[in-house]
Amino acid sequence: MSHDYAPPRFEDSAGEPKPTGRHPVNIGHLVMGLVFLVFVVVWALVVSGTVTIRSIEDLRWLLPLPWIVGGSIGLLAALLRKN
Known part of the structure; x- marks a missing residue:
């Protein structure tokens, strides 16, 4: 007996x-x-040599840069968000 119905x-x-x-x-x-x-x-x-690092003190202006950029964009996005 075959069933064609599933x-x-x-x-x-x-x-x-x-x-x-x-x-x-x-x-x-x-x-x-x-x-x-x-x-x-x-x-x-x-790494490319565009920025020359002679000592760890030379990084003091480069390391906060990502956090400043990210925080600025996050603040802008929060202000522009439509609810």
Whole structure:
């Protein structure tokens, strides 16, 4: 005896339509991604010889740079966020 009928699957049932479109930006992820990117740029500048490091004191202006850029962009994103 053959059965050509299969019971309905969960995927086949009509549920609520899924919302489409853009999702809000997670500001924490944005800031940390930008900080990481700026750290990579600082590293590339040091390795390529564009910025010459004679002592550890020469890094005192480069190391805070990623945090300042990330914080500025995060603050700007928080101010521009639409609720």
